[in-house]
Amino acid sequence: MADPRDFPARVLIVGAGPTGSTTALALKKYAPYVQVTLIDKSSFPRDKACGDGLGPGARRTLERLGLTDLLDGFNRPISVGVTGPDGTEAACSGPLIGEKDLSGFVAPRLDFDNRLLQECIRQGVVVRTEERFKELEELATGQIRVISEDLRSSQMLAGTYEFVIAADGAYSAVRRFIKSPTAKKSKTYIAMRSYASISHPSVAVAETIRLDFIDAFLPAYGWCFPVSDGRANIGVGLPVAQLRNGDQSLRQLLDHYYDDLRRRGFKVGSPELVKSHQLPHAAARLRMAYGHVLFLGDAAATINPFSGEGIFYGMAAGVQLAEQLSQVSPGPDANWARELRLFEHAFKRRFRRHFMSSYAVHLIFKSRRWTNKIVRAAAKNREVMATGASIMFDEGTITPRLIFRALGTGVH
Ligand SMILES: Cc1cc2nc3c(=O)[nH]c(=O)nc-3n(C[C@H](O)[C@H](O)[C@H](O)COP(=O)(O)OP(=O)(O)OC[C@H]3O[C@@H](n4cnc5c(N)ncnc54)[C@H](O)[C@@H]3O)c2cc1C
Missing domain, CATH: 3.50.50.60 (FAD/NAD(P)-binding domain)
Incomplete structure (x- = not known):
């Protein structure tokens, strides 16, 4: 032998x-x-x-390896808030959405x-x-x-x-x-993150993952992921092909997002530790x-x-x-x-x-009309929210039920 x-x-x-x-x-x-x-x-x-952001898939992978203690002390938000380009807000609370445990962590x-x-x-x-x-x-x-x-x-x-x-x-x-x-550039995002203090008179910021699909970012989004001590990781991304003047225009987009959050009543400090990187997808x-x-x-x-x-x-x-x-x-x-x-x-x-x-969802979100429609469907129906979350952060797929639910609301 x-x-x-x-x-x-x-x-x-x-x-x-x-x-x-x-x-x-x-x-x-x-x-x-x-x-x-x-x-x-x-x-x-x-x-x-x-x-x-460490989604449910990453959390489960660590669980499988017996390494959950590596997540000790990191913030574990319990709610998700999504904004559509027309201002529609979809919100969902609790680590369990439908049958799925979609909770994750924000781990610098x-x-x-x-x-x-x-x-x-x-x-x-x-x-x-x-x-x-x-x-x-x-x-x-x-x-x-x-x-x-x-x-x-x-x-x-x-x-x-x-x-x-x-x-x-x-x-x-x-x-x-x-x-x-x-x-290729058409299959690559570029994104910029920053850290800043953030609060809101009526929103539990520390408990909520925010994804904001505002016009300037489609098909991507601005995010606000709370870390701890009243601070959040705040950033924006977009396909590289859409980028003009490199980091300069990305920085303008980030500033635009900060302005948008302030307009919606968030008290946001100045961006710190600003940094960008590419994301080949x-x-x-x-x-x-x-x-x-x-x-x-x-x-x-x-x-x-x-x-x-x-x-x-x-x-x-x-x-x-x-x-x-x-x-x-x-x-x-x-x-x-x-x-x-x-x-x-x-x-x-x-x-x-x-x-x-x-x-496919990335392509659909190039359309402002469809983004509004889907965010509205998510605002009305937890199942749409759950499927959307598992397509974004887990192993979810588009199901006929999801299409039916999304089509079930009027297009405006
Ligand atoms: C702004 C932004 C926001 C993002 N947000 C999220 C998010 O919230 N959640 C999420 O899951 N993903 C997010 N991503 C994507 C995520 O950051 C990456 O998918 C992740 O870092 C990939 O991990 P990795 O280990 O493959 O590569 P990396 O984390 O990039 O690690 C690669 C390592 O290789 C080392 N290295 C490079 N070249 C060499 C060399 N020549 N010799 C030796 N070492 C080398 C580097 O030092 C580095 O430590 C985001 C990306 C960006 C840019």
């Missing part, structure tokens, strides 16, 4: 965002034979432009990503921060040789792995290195597996095309991969390239209808 020590399963994960760290933790749990090394060019804790990334990374270290993952991926080469043996740079000493480091997981985000250096296609349908290299998370453009949520899909991919690899014995017959290819098929099969539904 083959000695497993003769057939190591060494994997390098590039990028310690939620995708990379969760994948490392899932491999520890489900495929402990894999020897994981996790590198990131940043020094942690590090900030990341994000709305900080500076803290959340660091908690995940510290958990990786605690569980024995080899973690090296301030180390930048530079290049890779597929050896005749099928293994991957990776060169990275220790940013503290400027020293080049080399390592050999059975496979590499590129979880290095929207501007993936690994994807650029292997010259694989990236998402799942309608880009990028290839994930290239031989012994697999792209996950934003590096694979698995962001929800309607909501811009990406954390859940990156985390879910890591868990699904680890579960699949739990069935593999690391011996002479292990065929990593085949496993990565099979994973890509399975992941895409799992999310195909969901991503198609969220892309």
